[in-house]
Amino acid sequence: MNIDWAAIGSVFGVSLVATVGLVALFTLGIKGLSARERATAQGDSAALAVTAAWLCFAACAAAVAYGIHLIVAKA
Numbered sequence: 001m002n003i004d005w006a007a008i009g010s011v012f013g014v015s016l017v018a019t020v021g022l023v024a025l026f027t028l029g030i031k032g033l034s035a036r037e038r039a040t041a042q043g044d045s046a047a048l049a050v051t052a053a054w055l056c057f058a059a060c061a062a063a064v065a066y067g068i069h070l071i072v073a074k075a
Contacts, residue, residue, distance in 0.1 A: 018063070021063075022060055022063055022064075025056045025057075025059050025060050025063075026056065026057070026060050028052070028053070028056045029052075029053045029054070029056035029057045029060070030053075031053070032046075032049040032050060032052045032053025032054075032056065033049075033050065033053045035049035035050075035053075036049055036050045036053070
C-alpha cells in the first residue's frame with residue numbers, strides 16, 4: 001500500500017487556505033455590520049460598510065454553494 005503524501009499535503013493545504021479564507025470573509029462581514037451599529041449610534045451613515053458586509057456574506061454563500069455543487073457532481 002502506497003500513500004501519496006504529496007496529494008494528502010495538497011488537500012490539507014487547500015483545505016486550510018479555504019477554511020481560513022471563508023472565516024476571514026465572514027469575520028469581515030460581521031465587522032461591517034457592527035460598523036453600521038456604531039455609525040447609527042453616532043448618527044452617521046455606514047452604507048459602504050454595510051454593502052461590503054453583504055458582499056462578504058454573498059461570497060461565503062457562493063463558496064459554500066460551490067462546495068456543495070462539487071460534492072453532488074462527483075457522486
